[in-house]
Structure formats: C-alpha cells, structure tokens
Amino acid sequence: KNEVEQSPQNLTAQEGEFITINCSYSVGISALHWLQQHPGGGIVSLFMLSSGKKKHGRLIATINIQEKHSSLHITASHPRDSAVYICASPTQGGSEKLVFGKGTKLTVNP
Amino acid sequence: DGGITQSPKYLFRKEGQNVTLSCEQNLNHDAMYWYRQDPGQGLRLIYYSQIVNDFQKGDIAEGYSVSREKKESFPLTVTSAQKNPTAFYLCASSIPTTGGEAGELFFGEGSRLTVL
Numbered sequence: 001k002n003e004v005e006q007s008p009q010n011l012t013a014q015e016g017e018f019i020t021i022n023c024s025y026s027v028g029i030s031a032l033h034w035l036q037q038h039p040g041g042g043i044v045s046l047f048m049l050s051s052g053k054k055k056h057g058r059l060i061a062t063i064n065i066q067e068k069h070s071s072l073h074i075t076a077s078h079p080r081d082s083a084v085y086i087c088a089s090p091t092q093g094g095s096e097k098l099v100f101g102k103g104t105k106l107t108v109n110p
Numbered sequence: 111d112g113g114i115t116q117s118p119k120y121l122f123r124k125e126g127q128n129v130t131l132s133c134e135q136n137l138n139h140d141a142m143y144w145y146r147q148d149p150g151q152g153l154r155l156i157y158y159s160q161i162v163n164d165f166q167k168g169d170i171a172e173g174y175s176v177s178r179e180k181k182e183s184f185p186l187t188v189t190s191a192q193k194n195p196t197a198f199y200l201c202a203s204s205i206p207t208t209g210g211e212a213g214e215l216f217f218g219e220g221s222r223l224t225v226l
Contacts, residue, residue: 033214035217040219042217042219044217048214088152090211094211096160097155099152100145100152100153102151103152
C-alpha cells in the first residue's frame with residue numbers, strides 16, 4: 001500500500017521568503033495531487049502532475065517519478081499563502097482511491 | 111457557477127442518533143467521494159462512487175452508509191454504529207483519468223459534526 005510522507009509538518013516564514021514543501025511516496029503512481037486547505041476547512045486543488053514541473057502564479061510543483069518525490073514551492077510568499085498544504089497520490093497505479101499526507105501547516109508572517 | 115455544495119456546515123448530534131450529510135455537485139462528474147478528517151491525520155476515505163447506483167467502501171466505512179440515486183447527489187449517513195463520529199467530513203468529486211485514477215479533485219466546504 002502506498003505511504004505518503006510530507007515534510008516539514010509545520011513551517012513558519014517571513015513574507016517574501018521562498019518556501020519548499022516536500023512529499024514522498026512509496027508506490028509507483030502516475031499522478032500526484034497538491035491541495036491547499038484554508039483555515040475554514042475548505043480544500044482546493046492546486047496541481048495534479050505526473051512528470052516534470054507545473055507553474056501557476058507563484059506556485060511551482062515538481063515531481064521525480066523515479067525517486068518517488070514531489071516538491072511544492074512558493075516564491076515571494078505572502079501572508080495569504082498561510083494554509084495547510086496536502087499531497088495525495090493513488091493507493092496504487094490505476095486506483096481511484098487516494099492516500100493523503102498529513103499536511104504541512106504554513107504560516108507566513110508579515 | 112459549478113461546484114460542490116455540502117450541508118449543513120455544522121451539525122450537533124446526540125449519541126444514538128443517525129444524521130445525514132448532504133453533498134450535491136453540478137460539475138457533471140461521475141466520481142464522488144466522502145472523506146473524514148481528524149486532527150493530525152490525513153484525509154481518510156469513507157465511501158466512493160464511480161457511477162450512479164454503485165458505490166464502494168473506503169478504508170473506514172464501518173458505521174457509515176451512502177446512496178447514489180442521482181449523479182448529482184451523494185449523501186452520507188452517519189449511523190449510531192459509528193463509535194467516534196465527531197470529525198470534519200469532506201465531499202469531493204472528480205473525473206477519472208484515462209488510467210482510471212482520480213482526476214483533479216473538487217471539494218465541498220465540509221461539514222463539522224459534533225456528538226454531544
């Protein structure tokens with residue numbers, strides 16, 4: 001069964017800093033999800049990627065399928081980026097079911 | 111606008127009562143999911159459905175029941191058999207990828223259930 005590990009669990013940064021959140025998984029899969037959970041609880045999908053790199057605004061997600069590792073980067077961080085960031089991947093290749101990391105709580109101070 | 115609507119946002123239940131959480135989507139997605147979130151833990155899958163009139167148990171289905179009579183609706187009932195129901199419940203939908211895996215996920219705002 002796939003195991004998903006995130007690091008760090010908690011991250012505090014000053015506004016403007018470059019942020020990196022890491023995610024590793026144990027089973028070969030074809031796609032990985034990055035999600036953002038706001039303080040109120042709602043979750044939005046940031047990225048779904050299967051290779052290389054994707055960029056959306058100040059957010060960049062990378063994945064290395066061979067090393068079973070993905071990173072989420074935030075450039076020029078802002079207090080509004082404060083949230084919990086969650087990665088998720090299929091329990092096994094071809095599965096509809098996802099296994100989720102425990103999340104990284106990011107706090108960006110002004 | 112398209113999206114997923116969960117209700118109620120907050121719900122209080124006495125021990126021994128069944129409660130039903132509503133989840134409605136107008137995204138025309140085939141796949142729908144119910145997740146439970148507890149502090150310090152990742153989301154855990156309760157039930158999922160890939161098509162109308164069909165659903166599958168997830169990792170923690172005991173004490174829960176679902177139905178999928180319409181494509182748009184996937185209600186979750188928390189029964190009195192669920193021993194520790196206090197949690198945050200999230201409904202999601204997606205279009206499966208060609209490989210059969212979950213596509214981009216769309217979540218509702220969640221329902222927070224507290225047992226008194």
